[in-house]
Amino acid sequence: MSAVRENGVIVAIDGPSGAGKSSLTKLLARRLGYIHIDTGAMFRAVALMSKRAGIASDDDAGLAELCRGLEITFVRDGENCRVLANGEDVSREIRSEEIGLLTSAISARKPVREALLIMQRAMGAKGGVILEGRDIGTVVFPDAEVKFFLSASAEERGRRRYLELAARGDQATLEETIAKVIQRDRQDEGREHAPLKQAEDALPIDSTSLSIDQVLTVMENAVRERLVQGDKG
Numbered sequence: 685m686s687a688v689r690e691n692g693v694i695v696a697i698d699g700p701s702g703a704g705k706s707s708l709t710k711l712l713a714r715r716l717g718y719i720h721i722d723t724g725a726m727f728r729a730v731a732l733m734s735k736r737a738g739i740a741s742d743d744d745a746g747l748a749e750l751c752r753g754l755e756i757t758f759v760r761d762g763e764n765c766r767v768l769a770n771g772e773d774v775s776r777e778i779r780s781e782e783i784g785l786l787t788s789a790i791s792a793r794k795p796v797r798e799a800l801l802i803m804q805r806a807m808g809a810k811g812g813v814i815l816e817g818r819d820i821g822t823v824v825f826p827d828a829e830v831k832f833f834l835s836a837s838a839e840e841r842g843r844r845r846y847l848e849l850a851a852r853g854d855q856a857t858l859e860e861t862i863a864k865v866i867q868r869d870r871q872d873e874g875r876e877h878a879p880l881k882q883a884e885d886a887l888p889i890d891s892t893s894l895s896i897d898q899v900l901t902v903m904e905n906a907v908r909e910r911l912v913q914g915d916k917g
């Protein structure tokens with residue numbers, strides 16, 4: 685275990701879209717009294733602001749300039765967490781599938797990854813945090829004390845996302861949603877910078893046939909076991 689951090693350990697939860705990262709990070713953070721850092725929301729905020737500014741997803745100079753002037757903050761709102769971009773609550777606007785696909789494009793750009801990497805490390809360095817994303821256990825915090833790689837079949841992840849979008853009134857079909865999940869997987873796994881991949885020391889969890897509570901139990905037990913190990917020095 686690395687040197688003891690001020691506020692506790694760092695937990696990394698990586699995995700593809702619809703695997704359950706946000707759901708489990710929120711529940712596990714509440715169980716442990718840890719801070720939930722949704723790195724995907726940070727990339728989504730950059731994508732939204734780049735769209736508004738008319739910056740092309742491959743305009744590295746424009747994206748670098750945008751990130752230099754962008755402050756992304758998380759504000760607790762009861763059970764939820766609001767995402768603010770330069771003080772504006774963008775929590776809802778960043779969740780559309782259109783922004784999700786644009787995010788997958790801009791998050792492949794090196795200036796965006798470098799800018800958000802600095803922010804994410806600053807947020808989590810003292811520990812007592814759970815970060816969800818694609819590259820937490822491989823790039824952002826390779827020394828995280830606990831790492832999970834949460835996945836599920838593309839069909840199951842598409843089904844989950846379809847139900848989530850339908851509940852929000854989105855008209856996308858199940859087939860379209862599965863196809864978009866697979867497209868985003870390919871983009872995230874195939875990019876040059878910080879691709880989606882399982883860290884060698886990550887605990888893989890396939891949630892295809894597991895409930896959220898079953899996944900939570902596995903994760904909480906793994907973290908608590910690590911905390912006990914750490915206490916033994």
Ligand SMILES: Nc1ncnc2c1ncn2[C@@H]1O[C@H](COP(=O)(O)OP(=O)(O)O)[C@@H](O)[C@H]1O
Nearest residue numbers: 701702703704705706707844848891894895896
């Ligand atoms: N193990 C699971 N079984 C059934 N539904 C799940 C499971 N994990 C997550 N979900 C649901 O799937 C949807 C996507 O989950 P989410 O946590 O947003 O995934 P991610 O953050 O990995 O994209 C949500 O509606 C969530 O409630």
Ligand SMILES: Nc1ccn([C@@H]2O[C@H](COP(=O)(O)OP(=O)(O)O)[C@@H](O)[C@H]2O)c(=O)n1
Nearest residue numbers: 701702723724725727787788791817818819
């Ligand atoms: N640490 C991260 C988190 C997200 N992302 C990118 O941001 C996109 C949206 O992330 P997200 O976690 O909000 O998406 P979902 O998994 O919730 O669908 C992903 O498809 C990735 O392209 C990334 O590159 N690195």
